[in-house]
Amino acid sequence: MVRKTNPRREGDTPGEPPNRNRRTVLQTVGTGFVAATTLPSAKADVSTMDTNAESNSWRPEYHFAPSTGWMNDPNGLIYHDGVYHLFYQAGERRRRWDHATSSDLVTWTERGTKIPDTDSIQAFSGGAVVDSRNTAGFGTDALVALYTGHHDDGTEDQRLAYSTDGGETLRKYENNPVIESDTGEFRDPNPFWYEPDESWRLVVSRVEATDDRPAGIEIYRSPNLLDWTYESTYVDEAGAGWECPSLFERPVEGADETKWVLPVSPIEHRSVEYHIGHFDGTAFVGEEVHSADHGYDFYATQQWGNEPADRDLLLTWMNNWEYAMEGPDPGWRGAMTVPRTLSLEADDNGLAVIQRPAAELACARREPVAELHSEPITPGRDPLDGTELAGRTLEIETTITPQSASTVGLAVRTGPEQESVISYDPTDGTLRFDRSNAGEFFGSNDEDRTVTSVDLPATDALDLRVLIDRCSVEIFAANGRRTMTNLVYPDRESTGVSLFAEDGVARLEELVAYTLSAG
Template sequence: MDHTPEYRPTVHFTPDDTWMNDPNGLLFHKGQYHMFFQSNPTGRLWGNIGWGHAVSKDLVEWQELPTAIPATTEEMAFSGSAVWDRHNTSGLGSGDEGPLVAFFTSAYTSEHPTRPRQQAQSIAYSVDGGDTWTRYEGNPVIDRGSADFRDPKVFWHGPTERWAMVVVEAKDRQVLVYTSPNLLDWEHASSFGPVGEEGVLWECPDLIEVPIEGSDASSWVLLLSTNPGGYSGGSGMRYFVGDFDGETFTQDLDGPRWLDYGPDFYAAVSFHGADEPLIIAWMANWLYSNDTPTFPWQSAMTVARRLSLVTTDRGLRLRQRPVLPDSLPDGINRFDFALDPGDEIAIETGEGENPSRVVLSRTPDGGLILDRSAADPHSVHGGIPTTNPIPHPPGTARGVVLEDHGLIEVFLDDGLISISMQTFPVQGPARIVTPAAVSRS
């Protein structure tokens, strides 16, 4: 396969020269955003998984750092989260400065002497602001003797003055809630699920308190990745809105909603320590993630998104707004558009008679379809050339397309609908064509 270095995006984070999947340990600490991620530091295919590390001042420009938590022959470090234990409840800090504490899933290999092929939750900590990390001697801190127990997301719950964790039994389709006074000793408090389709894996849960626009109120949002079970095939994400009392999540009566309708949005989690809900997702799909034609790296992240809740006639819905600078860097395009039922627009890339084309269309009944079947010459997308029709209310659909070297994120109705899709197009300038009611900024 022809690997094209020109696919390197401008504002979507990519590792320098290695494999990457789920974002982990998203953390804002002392003016700096930390993004850890699933990484194979020895190659561009999945395997030998530990935690990579990158930092940013603005969520747009990222600097990759050395591997934070490496794999060993007996243990890979799967997905998880990180917190600042500012009051040193864990006792792992030194002096007056509380440590950074990372929670990861110990995915024990067949070479582990006592837990072969099992998964448990473990800790690494840093006393130098995240530069270096030490595995905790008492690992694992939670062990159920399970082969599919993973992806701990830890946060502080102010009303109960305790740490809380959501983590999944993936095959059982359950989110388990644990609580702790000190990040070391954990007690099972409740379980949520199973809900929805059978035969899928639940992964990468997150529980976030999100403000409701136009009020002083908030609700809790449970993010959940499923593989398979995506809206258009392969992996994907949903969310539940409800209440959390520090021990139990109770969903509202409206059931799960789609977090993103595109085929390339997975494992989104929020930043600990930020003053507003912010998420980043892995911009890929497990159906074909090993097969995409980038080199020497593999995979990208979405841009960061701000979250809020909006009261609609269908209940509370998440609004997602991309975090971008006022002046866009060279290489990324923003196109504003308006679409009526039966209309379409195309994002064209390249010059000559056969440009790459991604088409966003409205069906006669008002639904939306994003079609990449004429977008790239590599045919690596595992039988998902288009999204399934996306429901939309009657009337004009207005939105924004972000295009970054073939990576496309669409935000409709001021972020109430998002669609994420990767393509690998013919190289060249990008433009939007038809109808007339569009503008480039």
């Protein structure tokens, strides 16, 4: 199997492997069990909430973040009747499923807790489907969610909840669990419909091996979402601790074939990998592994099910378990990336994974704040001087030809003593992101948390699309062939943007920038 584009974090050093059960760092223990519960929906439009100034300094404008409290993995991503449903892990000490919805992937409304924890069982991550054929017997088009029941003794089994009112309420299945277990480290079930034999499949993580099962991604089969039969395991031979799997088929542009994509999140690397290969309904065979993102803050990717536009739409938690519980806490913690599409393309180097922001993001654009063409960049000349390009919520698209410069790039969220720097070295094709002066938290921590880099495909020009949103910088380079996602915590006043070239002359071929607003 071929492994491609591994992320490089400058200053990385080997160390002790992380706690495999990374979601129970601050777990508390209780007793008792409630078999079926529904809670009323508390609704809040996140894009228009009147929160205090401290909270607003870093609260995203066009990324989803909860109005209050903790959030990590996206769960149960499903589209149904014109609505995108986002369930997610909430509760810093005891996990549950909270819920938000959107019609445009930019403006989100919180809907409250839908799968609560109990005194002895937390609701860990999972996926959801629309049961359009009523195979489970809950009703045509019922929303059916599979999730992990994490018991306070560490045991993890797989459970089901369903909704017959479009996600307004979810009821726990009375005969849970649907996949029994007497061990831990077994989580994140994600079901999908397998059209060739018109039945269901499910991928679930066996994070650590047991006496009778290897570590890896287990595949199950079911006619009805209730009765599951084990089929096979895609083995985690390196022992990286995979979790949060999805599995979907995608055509390869430029070739007469399809491939299956299996995203996993290795705990050891705190990242996401796309394993690409073949699936015959029983077993997945991997052929290539691609790093999904080369920043620090990208984990637990999940695909949106039932998506109407025949595209693979993904969402990811924008944080890192290494420091997620240490970061600033202005009353809310956790944000998602922008939804992004994934496509596969055959090129001269084999198979390319292309990721781009969902097209709906363009609806958040306001009038361009800067538009430049064919301008020189030198150590003493920045074409952005004199423009009005500044802000905390921006989209910047640019192409730069390095010419004789040794390094070219873009600095964002700049202030008197702060900046986040995107730089490109044309001699070795390395793109870097440096947040060591990005304000609170990262600037005072270890070097291995501040600088990350990736090699770009051979090119004569640097092509960038950069999304800036108060506490984050997302970079899409080489027309989506490389991405980098990172949190930043600059001061509110750090809003500047600048271009630079070192040791020579570069040429700004074009740049267009927009302010983005979800309102």
